[in-house]
Amino acid sequence: MKNFAYTRPRSLGDATEAAGNDGAQIIAGGTTMVDLMKIGVLAPETLVDITGLGDLEGHAVGTDALQFGALARMSKVADDPAVIEAFPALSEALWKAASPQLRNAATLGGNILQRTRCPYFRDTAYAQCNKRDPGSGCAALDGGKTSHHAILGGSEACVAMYPGDFAQTLVAFDAQVMTRGPGGTRTIPFAELHLLPGDTPHVETVLEPGEIVTAITLPRIPAMANSHYLKARDRESYAFAAASAAVGVEMDGDTVRDVRIGLGGVAATPWRARAAEDALRGGPLNEETAREAGRIAFEEAVPLEGSAYKMPLGADVVAGALLTVKSRIGGE
């Protein structure tokens, strides 16, 4: 790891100023940042440690909204009985990610900004990576192994997959992100935080230099209480998603009043399957309609040679998650 300067500001204003300098990187839990620095993908000149900003550590489950400080640790939120009751899919998305040690260190703010696991991004032995080195090409598309790449939202410049789980619950349930930057505070709809790769895969979010995520909020809606995060992966635990779905359903008798579907392990950014939601709203929820929703969710997918398996797997995961929620509602 290359050496760097280190600063630990005590106020959000100081942190924003320090983080806005050239060559500065924010660090919180460090589980992504230290890893990427060790393998030479990132080499910041200055690390701005924001863990001294204790105000950002809490979280709260209110009657109207769920609020999470950017420095809330994954494990603490996942284990909170109030979170589990209010929004089971959110707790599941957190505890099914990474390992207990990583979840104790990693923060929610860092989690949503985690970097892709694309092997060509992570291994600097490969010269081609438009995300790491803009304009250098894409080793995955240039004959590489594509079994863990995006089939939704990718571009000719980059097919790297957004690897997170938690973000799928946020994108499907209309979360908002609060930030503090040099220009003051702002609120960003979570669905607008991440950018599709397009021609500029190195630009991953709308955040500006020095802009710090301070909190994440979710409006409390009925579909949250009947939600589930289903994660299919290469092994039972401690693996990134091969395909996953965060779903929530609100029924009105036998009719779907509201449904939310977020997709993980398949897309370039946190992904909401709006067309699949629209197909279900106002109709019945049964195996046939759940499978149709799964099919629709991947209608516009562009499978690569190695990732074609994600289409049928993803469709099954969507259907499976919906039917699990349906059976839970029926069991009440």
Place this chain on the structure above:
Amino acid sequence: MSKRPPDLRRPGVSRRGFLQGSSVVAGSLGLAAGEVRAAAAEPTSDTRNIEIKINGKTRNMSVEPRTTLVEALRDTLGMTGTKIGCNQGQCGACTVLLNGSRVNSCLTLAVMAEGGEVVTVEGLADPSGDLHPMQSAFARNDAFQCGYCTPGQILSAIACIDEGHAGNEAEIREYMSGNLCRCGAYPNIVAAIVQVRDSQQG
């Protein structure tokens, strides 16, 4: 203890990349070697004095910002009970308790642990030398073979029970998934945790 340049531990190219690539890899190897030399020659003036309470004792040390907690423990303080396995936060051999929570000390910068409290495997036995119940249970259950992952397994196991995630064997396996054992002692590790959990409940 002599301080080794951290970059010597990890060549700048992965084995997979080395096996798959050709000219690209050769170029990177040259670059990697240059980086190692540069790192070794880098001045180490930007060090910081930090204070961490380790196993109940306040320790002061001087570290570079890039020094990880496991490097500070092993290289700066000579406490080699905590092991480095993958050095990437994947295997759990470096697990310690930081402010009561189990974390990977290879992904924790020592400067970020400043003012904190760390428990390592050296701090588990009581001062008279009696082993911690989890250490005894690992010995009784043959919960290791080569022993390299064992310090991390034991700290993780203690935390697993403390966190309330040792309800049944499936939960123990899920919440011990951050500790790999290449000897495959998993069944006996689970048995040791069940035994300690039950004795604490009794």
